[in-house]
Amino acid sequence: MDRSANMRAIRSKGMRPELAVRSLVHKMGYRYRLHKKDLPGKPDLVFASRRKVIFVHGCFWHSHYGCSAAHVPKSNQDYWGPKLRRNQSRDRRNIKNLGLAGWSSLIIWECETKDTTSLEKRVKRFLGRKPNVEVR
Ligand SMILES: [Zn+2]
Helix, strand or coil: CCHHHHHHHHHHHCHHHHHHHHHHHHHCCCCCEECCCCCCCCCCEEEHHHCEEEEEECCCCCCCCCCHHHCCCCCCHHHHHHHHHHHHHHHHHHHHHHHHCCCEEEEEEHHHCCCHHHHHHHHHHHHCCCCCCCCC
16 A cells, blocks of 8 residues: 555544544433534534643544653654654644633543543543433
């Protein structure tokens, strides 16, 4: 596989964890907006009234520390090393800028999306009380 085909494959695989988080959070009763472009890093889920955001990070692209999915590929190290480091520092900068603007961020790693029970606990702890759900 050439490099760009490989990147496309990784990227499209990376979409699923985000969808899993979205549907879980939605089922829990929280409402959010997606990818608000005026916020640093275009967070995946935005809870505007709570001033909170959630990022769902692919372990490879965002270099999940200590995660088996986050190794730098052995081939093309000169390419991947700097590229992944750039992603990391961009992530740090985004979280910092969000914080300065009064937003709290939660990062959910791709490998953490499989354990729905603990994920639900973390989301609840981060977002706090659910809004009153309308009864119909
Ligand atoms: Zn991971």
